[in-house]
Amino acid sequence: MHELGVVMEVVRVVEEFVRENDVEEVDTVVLQVGELSSMIPKYIYDVYPAAVDGTMLEKTKLDIEIIPGNGRCGNCETIFSVLQNHATCPNCQSTQFELLSGREFYIKEIVCY
Template identity: 55%
Template sequence: MHEIGVLFEVIKSVEKLAKENNVKKIETLVLQIGELSSMIPKYMKSLYPATIEGTILENSKLEIEILPANALCKECNKVFNLVSNKGICPKCEARNWEMLSGKEFYIKEIVCY
């Protein structure tokens, strides 16, 4: 479960940014996680309270936005969702594609008081 280590690093980054900008309290942290990322959103949410204890983020909310795993079919140029189409182009049924998105992990937004 590497999510806890990643969360601790995210918290460190947010605290550094907050200090640089004289922010005293964070209300909400918004993360974007790709559909095929190695981060599991439900684990991130359940571990969040423990990782923010005693930090500037204590009592803040964690919001997670899932970014779709999209691919471009190299045979017919159709953009499609890899997960819902099980890696097969819905237009030409090819399995020859290039991933466009889905493995991202971003801090999207830090909402301050």
């Protein structure tokens, strides 16, 4: 349910963009999803056909790029993957870190004619 509502928002934004930029036909919508965002790529793919049904994006393809969730250690400044290291710095074991990326949910671009 969560993904469907958000993907419908994606469709609204892209439709507006398409109208403003006089795009004739959209082939692919490309999203960027952070691995720490609450959006699961598999479910985004699953709900996409339902979200575009009856819109000008019907029959378009969907492509998702994953953005890694990286943090910078607040103690030794090592940059590490938050998921792989279970939110603990692999260098000094500190759990204090600044999140640099991974929460994103962007509409990156559209491939169109």
